[in-house]
Amino acid sequence: MKEDEVNMTNVNISFKPTGDPFVDAGGEALKYLIDFYPQKTVAELIDDMANIFIYKWDNKIDSVQLNSNITHNTRRGSQEKKNKAIIAVREYYKDTPISYAKDEIQHCRICGKSGILLKAGREQFCLSGSEPFVNFYHSHEEGLLICKDCSIKLFFLPLIVIQIGNMLALLQTNNQRSQNYWVHKTVKENLDKIGKNNSEGIIKSEYGSPKNALFKIASDIITEVNDDLFTDYLQLYHFTNFGASPNCEIYRLPNPVFSFLNKVIRYCHSDWSIFVQRHYHIKKSSWDYTGDQWISGKDNQTMSEGDYLNNPNDVFERLLNDDSILGLLRKFYRDVYIHNKKHSQITMAIYYIKEVLGMRQEQIDLIKKVANVVFDLAQKEHTYKKYLVMLEGAGKAYQLRSVLLRIIKENYKSGAAEPVVRLQDYVDYLFPDGQFWGEVRDLMLIYLYERLHDENINRQDVVDTSDIAETAEETNEGA
Structure with missing residues (x-):
């Protein structure tokens, strides 16, 4: 058998990845079918799937194959037209294809295999060009030149998409x-x-x-x-x-x-689910902190996940856009404390800063140390709100540094044996090069909310009733 003739038995189809998502996906579908039906040849599998696409699916694979032997108007509708479609598919894959340069051996534009090539357009290769637009293809050819292996794999693509x-x-x-x-x-x-x-x-x-x-x-x-x-x-x-x-x-x-998702889904699935749910955009609704669920503003009924499944979600948007979610986590842990919810570990935040932000353990430990100093100072002075307001109000890098200097001074005045942070640690770990200052502030506050929870500090000593109402109002807007 010549190299340019593709045998329609299973052993002659190459499943080596090509890098093209459509060809490789079609190959995965074909490989599964070959393993599932080991007694059948590729030709028989093509015939079986053609019958399904044409008769069971009523030729409805236009989004994969545009005006192909299956989806063209002359091949759909009546039983006679569908029968012609089956015959056309069989003949196409049975015969050795005629290449663009009929007698010239060339290399497949997808996998590099040499041989006689097919001229493929959108009728079998998704998102390629059409024959009139020859500038779309290599050397102004009239189609994408691919080998029969790739053509066969593309035929099975409808089975592996949703x-x-x-x-x-x-x-x-x-x-x-x-x-x-x-x-x-x-x-x-x-x-x-x-x-x-x-x-x-x-x-x-x-x-x-x-x-x-x-x-x-x-x-x-x-x-x-x-x-x-x-x-x-x-x-x-x-x-x-x-x-x-x-x-x-x-x-x-x-x-x-x-990797972050793997950790939170496996080890703090309940917290993660609530955190994600909280950040759907849902109009005319409010978040019920008691039942951790959305309440419709129209009929005051509990909303099911199916009601907002396709709404925009801030957590998903930020993770896909490489934007930080640490600010969202800070607000989540603050609300957990304010609304007197069951104690929630800050594990999600730790997984995030390690897996996604790549924060070093030395920096994490130092931020935690500073947060503990802040808590101890607040406990001595009985002014938790004072320090929280200072940190939460730091909207710029210089403001956060000013707050830290004030904390360092207060710690010294209190007679502490150790400084809040030593100069070298401040330079190397607290604000290292490339680290966004806001992440330091957010993580420090998250640790403080955890300490407030651990020590069972009365929330009235930390926030005003108006703060709680403001939080609820923001949630009503579906933020």
């Missing part, structure tokens, strides 16, 4: 365990539905927001893998190849954020 909103979603990961989760969520679920005669098209997610869906996917992967050291890098492609407006948006969950 619909989120009015577009499709595809997960790309650098960890095989995460990839196995995605394959089971898509390909296996499709096969299960097909076996139950309950499959009508591409799987639809309960989510309409790709950002929220990505965090749900990460949570499910973490729960399923259940490994303390497990980390990953997730990318969600939210795309459509349909009509005149093809589009793709990519949402990335980097390794540090995934």
Whole structure:
């Protein structure tokens, strides 16, 4: 058999990653089918899936294949047209393809394999160009030249995507365990539905927001893998190849954020769930601190998660945009104390500053030491609010440094045996190069709220009733 002829038996398909998300995902779907149906050839699997796409799914894969042998208007509608679609698919993959340069051996633009190549456009390769726009392709060719291996993999792409909103979603990961989760969520679920005669098209997610869906996917992967050291890098492609407006948006969950999620979901899941819930944007609603739930302002009824599942969430937005959530955590722990909630460990904050911010243990210990000095001074003077107001009111770096100088002076005047911080530690650890000053303030306050909780300090000694009302009012706005 010549190198440019792809045998339609399983052993001749290469599943080596190419780096292209669509080709590699289609390959994962095909590999799963080969393992699931070891007695079948690739040609038989193509025929089986073509029957599903055409007859069970009613040709509805336009967002993957635009005007293809399956989705073109001449191939859908009547039984006769659908029969022609099946024949067209069989003939296309049965025969050796005619290359753009018919007698010239070339290299596949995706995997680099040499041989006779197919000319692929949006009818099989998502988000590529159309024949009239030859400037889209290499050397002004009339299509993207790909080998038959890549063409076959692309055919199975509809099995491994899900619909989120009015577009499709595809997960790309650098960890095989995460990839196995995605394959089971898509390909296996499709096969299960097909076996139950309950499959009508591409799987639809309960989510309409790709950002929220990505965090749900990460949570499910973490729960399923259940490994303390497990980390990953997730990318969600939210795309459509349909009509005149093809589009793709990519949402990335980097390794540090995934490692942080792995810790909080496994070890402080309850606190994390409440923290995330608190930060959905929900109009005309209020947060019930007693039941840790949202209350609708329309009928004063408890809202279920499904009511706001696709609303914007500040925590998710900040983690995806590489913005700090330490300020949100500070406010969360403050509210836990103010509203006299059950004691909540500050573990979430520690995981965040270590995994995402990369804060060194020496700096963490020093900030905790300073916070303990502040608490001891406040306890001696019976003025907790005084010191909290100073720290919370520090809105700029120089203001925080002024507050620290005042604390250092008060500590000296109190006759303490040790200074609050030594000069070298101040330079090396408290405000090292590259460290945002606000993170130091926020972590210091988080430690103080923990001490207030641990020592069971009366909240009336710390905040005014008006402060509590103001906090509730902010929450009513869905902030």
